[in-house]
Amino acid sequence: MHFKHCTKSSNGSYAISTDVKLYQVIDDATDRGYDNKTFSECFSLGDGDETSSGSWTGLPYSYAQWDSDQNQYVGGYYFRIMKVDGFTGDIPALWVREVVQDTTLADG
DSSP states (O other), X not given: OEEEEEEEOSSSSOOOOEEEEEEEOOTTSOOEEXXXXXXXXXXXXXXXXXXXXXXXXXXXXXXXXXXXXXXXXXXXXXXXXXXXXXXXXXXXXXXXXXXXXXXXXXXX
């Protein structure tokens, strides 16, 4: 997963990191959480690189599809922003201009 061009709201100076956690949807049970990844390069640090990458490997296949009876997706994966500069909660908010899901390893 790649985050490109991140910014944050409030709490003073420029942001330096965000923690991201990946979850697998487990139908009719608690979703399975995988380890946190810390993204820092997506913030403009003056070095010209504004892309951060995190990788989770060895994940089981999980196809997401729409269930019209439940009015929701079942299966698949999703991610949550766990922290921005060490803060949890709604403030500061995080904006990411582009999120890219790279499945190259899974496709090979």
